[in-house]
Amino acid sequence: MAQRLMRPGERLTAPPPSAVRRLRHRIGVFLHQVPAARLALLLGPVLLWMIVIYLGSLALLFLTSFWRQDPVTGAIVQDWGLTNYQFLVGESVYRIIAIRTVGIAVAVTVTDIALAIPIAYYAARIASPRVRTLLLLSMVLPLWSSYLVRVYAWRTILSGDGVLNWSLHQLHLGSVNLGFSRWSLWIVFSYLWLPYVTLPVYAALERIPNSLIEASTDLGARWITTFRRVILPIALPGIIAGSIFAFSLTIGDYIAPDLVGDTEFIGNVIYQNVGIQNDIPFAAAYAIVPALVMAVYLLIARQLKAFEAL
Amino acid sequence: MSRERAIEPQSIQIGLRVLTALVLAFLYVPLFIIILYAFNPARSQSWPLPGLSTRWFVATWNNADVRTALLTSLKAGLGATTIALILGSLAAFAVHRFRFFGREAVSFVLILPLALPGIVTGMALNSTINLGGELIGLSFSLWTIIIGHATFCVVVVYNNVIARLRRTATSLVEASYDLGADGLQTFRYVILPNIATALMAGGLLAFALSFDEIIVTNFTSGSEITLPKWIFNNLRLPNQRPVVNVVASVLLLVSLIPVYIAQRLTQESGGLVSAGRGAIPAAIEDAGEQAAAP
Numbered sequence: 001m002a003q004r005l006m007r008p009g010e011r012l013t014a015p016p017p018s019a020v021r022r023l024r025h026r027i028g029v030f031l032h033q034v035p036a037a038r039l040a041l042l043l044g045p046v047l048l049w050m051i052v053i054y055l056g057s058l059a060l061l062f063l064t065s066f067w068r069q070d071p072v073t074g075a076i077v078q079d080w081g082l083t084n085y086q087f088l089v090g091e092s093v094y095r096i097i098a099i100r101t102v103g104i105a106v107a108v109t110v111t112d113i114a115l116a117i118p119i120a121y122y123a124a125r126i127a128s129p130r131v132r133t134l135l136l137l138s139m140v141l142p143l144w145s146s147y148l149v150r151v152y153a154w155r156t157i158l159s160g161d162g163v164l165n166w167s168l169h170q171l172h173l174g175s176v177n178l179g180f181s182r183w184s185l186w187i188v189f190s191y192l193w194l195p196y197v198t199l200p201v202y203a204a205l206e207r208i209p210n211s212l213i214e215a216s217t218d219l220g221a222r223w224i225t226t227f228r229r230v231i232l233p234i235a236l237p238g239i240i241a242g243s244i245f246a247f248s249l250t251i252g253d254y255i256a257p258d259l260v261g262d263t264e265f266i267g268n269v270i271y272q273n274v275g276i277q278n279d280i281p282f283a284a285a286y287a288i289v290p291a292l293v294m295a296v297y298l299l300i301a302r303q304l305k306a307f308e309a310l
Numbered sequence: 311m312s313r314e315r316a317i318e319p320q321s322i323q324i325g326l327r328v329l330t331a332l333v334l335a336f337l338y339v340p341l342f343i344i345i346l347y348a349f350n351p352a353r354s355q356s357w358p359l360p361g362l363s364t365r366w367f368v369a370t371w372n373n374a375d376v377r378t379a380l381l382t383s384l385k386a387g388l389g390a391t392t393i394a395l396i397l398g399s400l401a402a403f404a405v406h407r408f409r410f411f412g413r414e415a416v417s418f419v420l421i422l423p424l425a426l427p428g429i430v431t432g433m434a435l436n437s438t439i440n441l442g443g444e445l446i447g448l449s450f451s452l453w454t455i456i457i458g459h460a461t462f463c464v465v466v467v468y469n470n471v472i473a474r475l476r477r478t479a480t481s482l483v484e485a486s487y488d489l490g491a492d493g494l495q496t497f498r499y500v501i502l503p504n505i506a507t508a509l510m511a512g513g514l515l516a517f518a519l520s521f522d523e524i525i526v527t528n529f530t531s532g533s534e535i536t537l538p539k540w541i542f543n544n545l546r547l548p549n550q551r552p553v554v555n556v557v558a559s560v561l562l563l564v565s566l567i568p569v570y571i572a573q574r575l576t577q578e579s580g581g582l583v584s585a586g587r588g589a590i591p592a593a594i595e596d597a598g599e600q601a602a603a604p
Contacts, residue, residue, distance in 0.1 A: 024492060024494060025492060028492045028493045028494070031493060032493070035408065038407075038408075039404055039407075039408045039410060041400075042400045042401070042403050042404035042407075042408075043400070043401060043404040043408075043410075043416075045396070045400055046397040046398070046400055046401040046416075046420075046464065049393075049397055049460075049461070049464070050419050050461070053435075053438075053457060053461055054419075054422070054423055054431075054434075054461050055419070056438065057435050057438040058434045060434065060437050060438050060441060061430070061433055061434040061437050061438075064437040064441070076444075115333055118325075118326050118329040118330065119326075119330045119333045119334075121326060122327060122329070122330045123330075125318070126318060126323055126327070135330070135334075137570075137573055138337065138338070140569065140573055141566055141569055141570065141573075142338075142341070144515060144518045144519060144565065144569040145518060145522065145562060145565035145566045145569055146522045146558075146561050146562045146565050146566075147522060147523075147524065147525075148522060148524050148538045148541055148561075149344060149522070149541075149558045149559075149561050149562045152344065152541065152554070152558050153340040153341060153343060153344035154340055155545070156343065156344065156347060156355055157340055157343060159355060161354075161356035161357065162355070162356075162357055163343055163357045166358065191336065191337070191340070194333070194337065195337070213317055214317065217317045223317060223319055223322055226317065244425060248425055248426065248427050249427070249428070251427050251429075252426070252427020252428040252429040252431075252525065253427075253428065253429070254429060254525070255525060255542065259545070267427075267428075267429040267525075270429055270433055271429075271528065274433070274436055274529065275528075280436070280437060283433060283436075284433060284437055287430050287434070290427045290429060290430055291426065291427070291430045294425075294426055294427055294430070307418075
């Protein structure tokens with residue numbers, strides 16, 4: 001038995017490595033010794049993509065807005081000028097549309113916050129773990145799925161002979177002509193973006209330590225006082241974080257105003273100018289408006305520490 | 311989070327429960343209604359439905375335009391998901407492993423295509439494709455759809471993978487190196503099995519996002535018709551309504567299923583939900599880390 005045992009170290013002599021294996025080893029060693037090369041390899045592709053394609057496009061959007069369209073040929077002429085912006089400021093219709101878009105976006109954001117807080121509070125602090133999981137799942141599912149189908153569903157429900165009027169008729173409440181108005185737009189937008197607000201608000205509420213709330217109660221505060229003075233201030237960044245999506249998605253939309261509304265949004269004007277008139281420079285100039293509004297919103301959100309809750 | 315006593319008065323608890331139920335109904339009743347409409351035997355959209363029938367499913371399946379659109383949407387979704395998986399996971403590795411200048415800006419830049427209004431992203435890509443057409447003969451095609459979708463899908467994969475990496479013990483990787491594995495082997499046998507379900511979840515969510523996107527797609531697709539575009543173009547035509555209803559229901563279910571599976575995949579490993587289109591899980595992970603730090 002004893003002489004059949006291998007001498008120590010014998011099994012460790014490996015066969016000579018193949019060329020591929022040696023190359024792999026050399027690359028491995030190089031990457032191990034030069035962390036910057038590793039970083040460049042990992043980060044390079046995505047940086048290139050986002051900078052060239054996305055940030056580059058945004059920059060080009062800005063440049064295009066200073067060009068103009070040749071009225072005869074329809075081609076884009078790269079003459080620098082403020083014609084598009086003068087037109088935007090001069091024609092009151094564009095101002096009205098911009099104000100309307102932002103106004104409805106504000107109404108939708110406020111509505112969603114008002115709806116999100118109770119449901120998020122219930123999920124975070126009252127529901128049993130099983131119910132909480134179900135609630136979160138039911139928030140996440142519509143968030144990711146079928147934006148267009150959800151708008152279309154409302155178009156069907158709100159139309160004259162749809163579910164809404166039928167239900168109202170059954171309840172002897174007469175009929176409403178909600179379909180295709182600003183009211184229907186407000187309802188549908190609030191519906192569409194509610195999960196975007198609920199989830200960050202939930203995350204914010206869930207993080208509040210119980211001890212803080214108990215301390216407030218022990219010190220004699222009623223629930224409403226605790227909610228107003230302890231819970232709400234701590235959850236505020238989460239609420240603002242959620243509102244970013246509701247606000248941004250509303251001002252960037254043109255499908256819902258087209259399908260369930262009776263008015264035009266900034267997006268509708270842009271879409272028509274790209275699709276029908278083909279006046280890309282003017283569309284680009286108008287697209288700067290929601291971009292600027294959003295930039296201001298994001299700056300305020302950052303001041304309110306919302307990014308840490310995003 | 312177990313609690314010995316609730317501080318909320320009974321009345322508030324009941325009120326919140328009722329409100330929650332109402333909000334859930336508000337969220338889900340329209341979805342059930344639109345699925346019911348797919349079984350509407352009549353061409354008219356009036357409620358209540360005269361009966362239930364599957365005849366329009368057959369008509370939809372035989373509709374050549376719908377099939378072409380479905381194929382385009384599938385190709386766009388698969389293309390965008392593939393790019394997002396590669397770029398998103400590489401970026402997650404970089405941010406997780408390295409400390410470098412501008413590290414905090416990475417996730418901000420990645421979320422930007424989702425955080426900025428869709429019309430801005432769409433219009434920006436449209437200007438670029440137009441100029442690209444003049445300069446290098448770029449034209450609107452399936453590829454421009456894929457590029458546009460991939461741009462906002464990257465963050466989804468990134469968030470899922472980085473959340474998982476933060477939970478994976480670095481000692482596992484160190485052990486692998488100590489036992490003589492090279493980088494590729496460590497990746498293949500240690501890192502990949504660890505992040506597999508996160509990649510899967512991120513990929514499914516990215517696919518769901520791409521599959522029913524329309525706001526940006528309208529600006530990047532030219533004459534290519536995706537399934538949502540087909541619905542958008544046809545829903546006003548009374549003749550097409552029954553088919554639109556069926557396509558809408560199928561689109562709804564096809565995008566719900568991947569999201570549901572993705573949800574299960576990320577939940578098993580203890581992380582919450584890929585919420586906020588991917589923005590929130592990372593934040594929750596961060597909060598966890600801060601809470602754990604002394």
